[in-house]
Amino acid sequence: MTKQKKKLSVSLFLQFLLFCSLGFALGTISRFDTLRFFLQHSSTPPPPSSMVNHTPAAEKQPGEGGGDLGEFHELREVMHDMKEEELLWRASMTVSWGGMNMMEAERRLLANALLDFSNQRFVLLSESCIPLFDFPTVYSYLINSSRVHVESKDVPGHEGRGRFPARFRPRLQPQQWRKGSQWFEVDREVAVAVVADRDYFPLFQNHCSRCYSDEHYLPTLVGVRYPARTHNRSVTWVDWSRGGAHPAMYSGEHVTAELLETMRNGSSCNYNGRPTRTCFLFARKFSPSSLPGLMRFAPELMGFKSKALAK
Numbered sequence: 001m002t003k004q005k006k007k008l009s010v011s012l013f014l015q016f017l018l019f020c021s022l023g024f025a026l027g028t029i030s031r032f033d034t035l036r037f038f039l040q041h042s043s044t045p046p047p048p049s050s051m052v053n054h055t056p057a058a059e060k061q062p063g064e065g066g067g068d069l070g071e072f073h074e075l076r077e078v079m080h081d082m083k084e085e086e087l088l089w090r091a092s093m094t095v096s097w098g099g100m101n102m103m104e105a106e107r108r109l110l111a112n113a114l115l116d117f118s119n120q121r122f123v124l125l126s127e128s129c130i131p132l133f134d135f136p137t138v139y140s141y142l143i144n145s146s147r148v149h150v151e152s153k154d155v156p157g158h159e160g161r162g163r164f165p166a167r168f169r170p171r172l173q174p175q176q177w178r179k180g181s182q183w184f185e186v187d188r189e190v191a192v193a194v195v196a197d198r199d200y201f202p203l204f205q206n207h208c209s210r211c212y213s214d215e216h217y218l219p220t221l222v223g224v225r226y227p228a229r230t231h232n233r234s235v236t237w238v239d240w241s242r243g244g245a246h247p248a249m250y251s252g253e254h255v256t257a258e259l260l261e262t263m264r265n266g267s268s269c270n271y272n273g274r275p276t277r278t279c280f281l282f283a284r285k286f287s288p289s290s291l292p293g294l295m296r297f298a299p300e301l302m303g304f305k306s307k308a309l310a311k
Helices: 010-016 032-042 084-092 100-114 135-143 188-196 201-207 213-225 257-265 288-302 304-310
Strands: 018-022 121-125 185-187 236-238 269-271 274-276 282-284
Touching: 100 121, 100 188, 100 201, 100 213, 121 135, 185 188, 188 213, 201 213, 257 288
Parallel strands: 236 282
Antiparallel strands: 018 121, 121 185, 269 274
């Protein structure tokens, strides 16, 4: 795979790193100056107007865009008067799979989301994620949770402790190294800690070129600083049973009521100290062809019909 293909376009990146910020105003947060400093030095400004395509989607012709990587990586003989800040915006929206710049982008998104004091919970989702419950259920589940949902596990072997960079010592020891799903859910306290982290993030920046930071940075940070503050699981259902480097992808023919019900209530876990079968609020990976089936089953599974009749 070429270096060009490893990079995501602006549009794909925006889809890939989609934050659902759920919450209401409960007061203020500490370290606001840290957040402001972080944003002033590394937040992304609005894109220059010359980069914005004002053509309506319905009027676009084949080959005129719509998320094609060529739009952003094959621009030749382009003349512009962009300032360094505008160029930084463009560069910051290009990330590599498994690279440290993914974590840098997530920190920037968290920092911007934290400036809205009404946001209390933050969920990282991808364009292939779907909700398994209606919004009130998701909101209630997260806002009333006494812990965050970050998977942070001590995994032996090559894919766990075997990835620990020796140069992390003495700041971090192998027994503190953690691995987990990149699809996290955190509250304001943990989100602020991620943005303000100057202890472990530089270690990953300088010495984690091939250690898959998206699977280790946040799990390690939470494992060291907040081991009792996480349910140690993700709220996003993923099927790794087929093996390989990527989870199962569900297309239209795979979508059934039984599958969705298994994702919704087919597991066992603890929620606020009590056992429950509702462990996942979202699921992935679903292809665009699965949309008709999802739209067909969603009203019945989520109770939209019964609520409408009740009114």
